[in-house]
Amino acid sequence: MKNPTACLWLSITVLLFHTGLCMAQKEKIEEIIDEKEAISHFRYLASDEMMGRDPIRPEIELAARYISEQFWKYGVKEVAGGQDYFQIVPFRMSAPPTKGEIKLGDKQLQQGEDMLVLDGSGLEGTHELIFAGFGLEEDYQNLDVNGKIVVVKVGAPNRLTPNDLFSLGREKTQLAKSKGAKGIMEMYNVPTVPWNLAANFLNRTQLTIDQNPDDTNPLTYIWIKDLDNKFVNAIGEGSIKNAAFEITGKVNKKIQGKNVVGYIEGTDPVLKHEYVMLGAHYDHVGVGRPNAEGDSIYNGARDNAVGTVAVINAAKYFAQNPPKRSILLCAWTAEEKGLLGSGYFAENPLIPLEQIIYNFNIDNGGYNDTSIITVIGLGRTTADDQIIKAVDEFGLKAISDPAPEQGLYDRSDNVNFARKGIPAPSFSLGFTAFDEEITQHYHQPSDQVDNFDLDYAMLYWKSYLLSVENIANLEERPKWVAGDKYEEAGKALYGE
Ligand SMILES: [Zn+2]
Structure with missing residues (x-):
């Protein structure tokens, strides 16, 4: 087009059209997201009855049930491969023995000090020991270990990272069990992971993904501190x-x-095969040490009932207003135990990861500025404009991570998807620093709805919906910006 006047007119028309569209979307959001309904979701999920939504406590089932009922009520579809609206995640909870002692030579070893029982139900009495190198298949040649305790060196040559130690440990335990051993002791002498650090971490209750869900009678597996061999x-x-x-x-x-x-299925016959994944963890840290007021229930309103409600609101809004792309709604379990639920989905996806073009995570520590939205990862994907404009529509300002030293990007569920290559920022309540206003409630019993600014909660939820809608309707899918540390993973995932 050559005529500058026509060009200008076209620009104005396009601008008005876009502004009009945005306003229409905003009005729809205002109409569909009912204040009392949203706040009631929030109050229920953060109620004392949930006992802090701890994945090792039964009350978390109420939260999962509640979220799934809202999905059903609003018309969300089940994903193939799940059970109803659930993806079952096999966890294993392990706690150290109440009594753990071994008499080895002239030394009396104590659990947590000189030894750690990592698996198995227990072991009593005197047993024969048999040395089997690193405890790998070749080390068992001509050895009869039946009914004995196999003694092996920890790790394997050139395989001594913490991950190696654990994955080898599982392999060796299975192998020793298949050979008829009664238990296995690994002699720990790894200089790169200090014993005290390992002992401190492992000598307490843990929740992990169960790597052997079919094994109901695991072999007794012990680490012995043996730094000088x-x-x-x-x-x-x-x-x-x-x-x-x-x-x-x-x-x-x-x-x-x-x-x-x-x-929620998208409306575009082609783009509906692409998913914008909305994720928020719904678990929290449970019941713990009481505060000065004697409150011991960690309600986790900010962390992260508020995010869970954002996903529930998205279920309602997008079921009535599906965008071009499909919307995948996810409420993750066990984020607080080490990003376990989202990690399990990333490894066992119910939708192929290459069809998930964006993950808009929601997670929160707290807020100290209700005029802004803090987007952890703003500046790292090409969808910034869609977020900034949406937030602006609701009179707020989007800012990027003000506390990079906290490493927040890599401390929430989004990182499990970023590592796979999926552009994945986090939409967080406004904070300008990880200061006292944040820490007074962060992982404290006082993180409750009754001290939450609910007008701000409404703006937060609504501006999230508009951001998501803008992104899900984009002509071109968002990408990592050039040079981002996950850019290569993105290219590998999407084959660009
Ligand atoms: Zn959280």
Whole structure:
């Protein structure tokens, strides 16, 4: 087009059309998202009755059920491969033994000090020890380990990262069990992971993804502190032949966790095969040490009932106003235990990851500025404009992560998807620093709805919906900006 006047007219028309569209969307959001309904979701999820939505407590089931009922009520579809609206996540809870002692040579070893029982139900009495190198298949040649305790070196040559230690440990335990061993002791001498650090981390109740969900009777698996190789040498030489065990009260419990997942089909015949994934963790830290007022229930209103409600609101709004792309709604479990629910989905996706073009996560520590929205990861994907404009429509301003030293981007569920290559920012309540206003409620019993600015909550929820709608209707899918640390992963995932 050459005529500058026509050009100008066209620009104005396009601008008005866009502004009009945005306003129409905003009006629809105002109409559909009912204040009392949204706040009632919020109050219910953050209520004392939920006992802090701890994945190791039964009350979290109420939260999962509640979210799934809202999905159903609003017309969200179930995803194939799930059970109703649930993706079952196999967890394993383990707690150290109440009594853990081993007499080895002339030393009496104590749980948490010189030894750690990592698996198995327990072990009592005196048992024969047999040395088997690193405990790999080749180390068992000509060895009869039946009914004995296999003693092995920790890790394997050149495989001594924490991940290696754990994955090898599982392999070795399975192998020793298949050979008829009664237990396995790994002699710990890794300099890169100090014993005290390992002991501190492992000598407490843990929730992890169950790597052997079918194994109901795991072998007793023990780490022995042996930094100078004294024990391993003595056992290898045959100068220590037996050990006396007194290991009782170890807890290993299988727990069924639930991600709540559903989708709303997009309207565009082509783009509907692409999904914008909205994710928020619905778990929190449970019941803990009481505060000065004697309150011991960690309600997690900010962290992250408010985000869960954003996903529930999205279910209602997008079921009535589906955008071009499909919307995948996810409420994750066990974020507070190490991003476990989202991590499980990233490894066992119910929708192929390459069809998930964007993950708009919601997670929160708190807020100290109700005039802004803090978007962790703003500046890292090409969808910034859609977010900035949407937030502006509601009279707020979007800012990027003000506290990069906190590493917040890599501390929430979005990172599990970013690592896979999916552009994945987090839409957070407004904060300008991780200051006292945040820490007074962050992971405290006082993180409750009754001290939450609910007018701000409404603006937060609504501006999230408009951001999502803008992104889900984009002509071109968002990408990582050039040079981002996840750009290569993105190219690999989407084959660009
Ligand atoms: Zn959180």
